Amino acid sequence: MAQLFGPMKETSSVIQIKDMDAKVFGALLRFIYTDSFPEMLYDNDMEVDEMSGVVKQEQEEEAAEDKTPAVVKQEQEKEAVEDEMRLQWLQDLLVAADRYDVQRLKFICEKQLSEHISVASVMSTLALAEQHHCQGLKEACFKFIQVQSPSCLQAVMDTNGWDYVFTTYPTVFKELVAKLASNQRK
Numbered sequence: 001m002a003q004l005f006g007p008m009k010e011t012s013s014v015i016q017i018k019d020m021d022a023k024v025f026g027a028l029l030r031f032i033y034t035d036s037f038p039e040m041l042y043d044n045d046m047e048v049d050e051m052s053g054v055v056k057q058e059q060e061e062e063a064a065e066d067k068t069p070a071v072v073k074q075e076q077e078k079e080a081v082e083d084e085m086r087l088q089w090l091q092d093l094l095v096a097a098d099r100y101d102v103q104r105l106k107f108i109c110e111k112q113l114s115e116h117i118s119v120a121s122v123m124s125t126l127a128l129a130e131q132h133h134c135q136g137l138k139e140a141c142f143k144f145i146q147v148q149s150p151s152c153l154q155a156v157m158d159t160n161g162w163d164y165v166f167t168t169y170p171t172v173f174k175e176l177v178a179k180l181a182s183n184q185r186k
Contacts, residue, residue, distance in 0.1 A: 024092045031097075031105045040089045042096025087113075087121055091128055098132040106134070114140035119152055130165075130172050142176060146183045 002071040003039060017025055067075075094109035096102075111123055114137050122141050129137035145156060168175050 002019070020096055021055050021092060024089065027089075027093055028096045028100065028102065032102065035104075037105075040086055082118075087116060091118075091125070094128065094132060094134070106148045107130075110134045110137045113137055117141060117144045119148070121161075122156055122157065123165050126172065126176075127161060127165050127169060130169050136155050138172070142179050144177055145176065163164050 026041070030038040070143070090109050090113050094106055096114065096157035097109060104122050107180075110129075113128075117125055117140060122144050126138060126141040129141060145153065148156065164178075
């Protein structure tokens with residue numbers, strides 16, 4: 001739960017923001033005050049330093065030949081967890097931007113989410129797009145699904161998000177089926 005402190009008076013009042021992670025609320029405020037997209041804060045509250053990330057990536061590439069398969073697998077798993085955390089953060093930030101009508105931030109989140117759609121996330125992202133009226137993100141999800149192989153499409157159908165969209169947003173599901181059918185005719 002995040003808190004916003006009002007002006008300092010003899011008696012201080014606290015406004016509580018419910019249903020929002022403090023890091024997401026902080027990112028929303030950083031965007032409002034700086035008009036620049038905030039970096040995701042990690043558990044240690046350190047911002048990602050882009051330059052050190054580049055140096056680290058170069059060092060990892062140089063050392064990649066010396067790594068055992070177990071180390072490589074462990075690093076891939078760590079990267080997958082970080083990607084999942086970033087996806088969740090972007091989704092939460094989009095929800096906050098929509099809730100407080102910060103349209104530019106909402107658009108930036110929508111664009112970034114569009115660029116990071118995966119088999120595992122496409123249906124939850126589609127549901128989010130429908131719920132928050134993000135037509136561009138919805139279209140990106142449809143395009144992603146349309147170009148998938150039958151085995152990938154089966155993997156998408158096996159996700160919980162598939163059932164959720166099917167039951168919660170039947171009109172979106174009908175639109176998706178129509179797009180897939182038109183894709184078959186081409």
